[in-house]
Amino acid sequence: MDCQQFSNWLENRDIHDVSEADNALRHAQTCKECQAKLRYDEELDKLIHNALAKEQMPSSLSGRVDLSLDGMSAGRSRMSYRWFGAFSAVVAVMLVFAISLVFSPSLPTINDIGHHAIIDHTKHDDSILVVRDLDNIYQLGDLTLTREEIKAELPQGSTFVGARICPLGECLAIHMVLRQNDRRISVYLIRENDMDFSLSPHGRYTLKEGSQIVQFWKKGKYVFAMIG
Amino acid sequence: MPKLRRVDKKHFKELTYPHLEFLYNVALKYSGKPYDAEDLVQETMYTAFRKFSQLREESKCRSWLFMILRSHFLKEKRQASKRPILDDGDGYLKNVNSGSPNELVEKYESKMSKEEVQRVLRLIPEKFQSPLILYYMEDMTYQEISEYLDIPIGTVMSRLARGKKYMKNEITRRTKGTSVVKKIIPITGLWA
Numbered sequence: 001m002d003c004q005q006f007s008n009w010l011e012n013r014d015i016h017d018v019s020e021a022d023n024a025l026r027h028a029q030t031c032k033e034c035q036a037k038l039r040y041d042e043e044l045d046k047l048i049h050n051a052l053a054k055e056q057m058p059s060s061l062s063g064r065v066d067l068s069l070d071g072m073s074a075g076r077s078r079m080s081y082r083w084f085g086a087f088s089a090v091v092a093v094m095l096v097f098a099i100s101l102v103f104s105p106s107l108p109t110i111n112d113i114g115h116h117a118i119i120d121h122t123k124h125d126d127s128i129l130v131v132r133d134l135d136n137i138y139q140l141g142d143l144t145l146t147r148e149e150i151k152a153e154l155p156q157g158s159t160f161v162g163a164r165i166c167p168l169g170e171c172l173a174i175h176m177v178l179r180q181n182d183r184r185i186s187v188y189l190i191r192e193n194d195m196d197f198s199l200s201p202h203g204r205y206t207l208k209e210g211s212q213i214v215q216f217w218k219k220g221k222y223v224f225a226m227i228g
Numbered sequence: 229m230p231k232l233r234r235v236d237k238k239h240f241k242e243l244t245y246p247h248l249e250f251l252y253n254v255a256l257k258y259s260g261k262p263y264d265a266e267d268l269v270q271e272t273m274y275t276a277f278r279k280f281s282q283l284r285e286e287s288k289c290r291s292w293l294f295m296i297l298r299s300h301f302l303k304e305k306r307q308a309s310k311r312p313i314l315d316d317g318d319g320y321l322k323n324v325n326s327g328s329p330n331e332l333v334e335k336y337e338s339k340m341s342k343e344e345v346q347r348v349l350r351l352i353p354e355k356f357q358s359p360l361i362l363y364y365m366e367d368m369t370y371q372e373i374s375e376y377l378d379i380p381i382g383t384v385m386s387r388l389a390r391g392k393k394y395m396k397n398e399i400t401r402r403t404k405g406t407s408v409v410k411k412i413i414p415i416t417g418l419w420a
């Protein structure tokens with residue numbers, strides 16, 4: 001085997017017969033240049049291998065999949081699970097897939113919630129909303145607010161499009177989609193206990209990320225977050 | 229009836245969720261963006277649940293899910309621009325001499341980030357991309373790749389060879405900052 005044949009073999013190892021490898025490696029042992037090429041090729045291979053290595057998936061992914069599967073059968077039958085039930089299901093899955101989460105039980109901050117709410121609001125598929133009427137919002141969770149109390153918190157003149165449970169990072173929220181003229185508005189309802197911050201009952205807080213603004217306020221044991 | 233469906237879903241989850249991380253990582257290599265990758269996995273799982281009855285052998289679950297993910301990815305990609313050619317360049321070994329290959333490699337590692345290498349991967353048509361992902365990320369054998377993609381082993385080998393050559397060329401080119409003389413080879417016709 002000469003140097004040209006060696007290069008040809010090296011660049012096309014996958015399609016050459018294994019038996020040629022012996023020949024090629026023998027040549028590389030006696031030829032400095034080809035040895036350098038072999039080493040260079042192996043290093044490139046290692047570089048690609050390392051760059052394409054698996055990464056840890058986001059801990060919220062299995063929860064997201066759960067929700068889309070649960071939302072799916074709910075379209076056919078009545079919504080049967082409760083907020084807490086859904087939460088424990090997500091936790092069970094997280095136990096399997098994201099052990100790190102179990103060891104770092106830190107609650108999300110207002111920034112985390114805002115960040116995830118913006119992503120959810122912009123990427124949300126409204127075709128898988130589970131509840132289409134505000135009266136049925138109690139199918140999503142054991143809410144202690146009355147329908148009127150919730151209604152009073154929603155922007156005036158907006159219409160209720162639907163709601164479902166969405167994961168905001170590591171905590172679950174009831175996501176209500178509203179429409180006001182051409183505006184699509186998201187209001188998230190999160191239990192205050194699920195977050196690492198407390199709001200004063202009368203204040204409104206805003207958080208800005210890029211061009212998006214999230215407003216936070218509190219009602220009873222719940223925090224509302226609004227975008228849009 | 230509802231009870232039966234719930235049992236099905238439980239079984240579905242037990243069978244499929246252990247593969248979520250694999251699916252997410254394949255999706256991430258395809259799309260390059262974590263959020264798009266999550267969307268792709270979510271769509272895949274949604275379709276998989278609807279078609280769960282079509283899974284004949286439970287041991288084939290992983291490759292079955294992979295195929296669903298891949299077809300979702302291709303459907304999305306078809307709407308974007310097509311890339312009908314793969315430029316193999318002139319060979320990445322051309323300028324390697326006996327000097328100091330280690331020095332070269334060090335240079336590459338500092339210049340070529342993981343993201344950059346992944347970007348190079350995304351420039352390649354899917355039929356080369358998928359074997360490369362399964363080969364480098366999953367350390368699959370030719371045989372396994374051939375089963376996952378449902379193509380003959382010979383085709384796996386030639387696609388891997390061309391895909392690797394393209395990547396190594398492109399990495400070499402980008403690191404050196406010199407442009408190699410381009411030789412455009414139409415993909416169809418060369419390797420059936």
Ligand SMILES: [Zn+2]
Nearest residue numbers: 002003031034
């Ligand atoms: Zn030689």
Ligand SMILES: [Zn+2]
Nearest residue numbers: 120124166175
């Ligand atoms: Zn949502």
